[in-house]
Amino acid sequence: MRSSSEFPKIKPRSGDVISGGVFNYFAPAVLLAVSIVMASFITGGCASKESISKRVYKADHSARSGSRSAKSSRKASGKRSLKRYHVLKRGETLYRVARRYGVSVSELKRINKIRDDRDVKIGTRIYLPKKKNVRKTSRPRRNRKTSAYTPRTRVRFIWPVKKPDISSRFGIRSSKKHDGIDIRAPRGTPIYAAARGKILFSGKGPSGYGNMIIIKHDKRTISIYAHNRRNLVREGEFVKQGHKIATVGRTGRATGYHVHFEIRVNRKPVNPEKYLGKRR
Known part of the structure; x- marks a missing residue:
């Protein structure tokens, strides 16, 4: 060996x-x-x-x-590592994406760390929760009546200008939320109080609103009139329905002469056309 x-x-x-x-x-x-x-x-x-x-x-x-x-x-x-997501397209909102996939808006905001759903841009990836019962459904209709926040109010409104011509409606406009309606009118056209109330604000509004007036009608309902050429009332005044409060202009961020009109209930914007009477 x-x-x-x-x-x-x-x-x-x-x-x-x-x-x-x-x-x-x-x-x-x-x-x-x-x-x-x-x-x-x-x-x-x-x-x-x-x-x-x-x-x-x-x-x-x-x-x-x-x-x-x-x-x-x-x-x-x-x-x-595989994650489910939806790419936000033009005209879509976080609310529509939530309804499409059968999840809540708050859950989508929590997962994607979104503070304000109005700041979500087109092309953003919206990640979906990991659930077995998450199924893609058909797209909801655009003009669905139940999709808008429409609370009841005792206030009865009239149109803020005579012979109104709506140039832009309430809802999504160019991927951004439009909180009111734009009513086209010639320069200097009188603007009237849509309902009686107290002038809560009269002056230069936030960025883009220009000269603006806010009327408080009750504890939870206000109306807003923006892009005015001139404001004809002061803060603290009480006005009746139909009182002349301003004239049509294009102050602030406006492309043409019009009045931007909003109604807010419980501080939330609502579709004014749901509360206005017949056009006069």
Whole structure:
């Protein structure tokens, strides 16, 4: 029997490659078999063929099971990385997306970290909650009556200008929310109080509104008149329905002469056409 010192010592060099895909697959088994055979020579053949074959089988089995578990973990991680989302298109709102997929608006805002749904731009990815019962439904109709917030109020309104010509309606306009209606009229056309009440504000309004008037009609209902050429009333005054309060202009961010008219109930904008009477 040769001693261990008689076997040549082989040192790997840089650039040496062990070729063959089979060796890569059975690498743990091959290495263990070689080590056991070498040990049997060194110890004088104490390791039997049967024990060697058993150890080789165990090493091969562990290598196969390890590769299977790695593949399954990669597949699982791939599935977890998939996310459901909807790309916001022109004319769509967060409310429509929520109804389309059968989820709540508050849930979409929470998942996508949206504070104000009016700031969501076209092309934004709206991620959906991971639920089995989330199903894509048909798109809701645009002019659906139940989609608008229409609370009851005791206030009876009239049109703020005579022979009104609506140039822009309430709702989504150029992917942004339009909180009122625009009534086209020539420059200097009289603007009337839509209902009796107290002048809550008369002056230069927020950015884009220009000269603006706010009338408080009751504890929860107000009306707004914007882009005025001139305001003819002061804060604190009480006006009757039909009282002349301003003239039509294009102050602020306006492309033409018109009055921007809003009705708000409980501080929320509502569609004025739902509360106005017949055009006069």
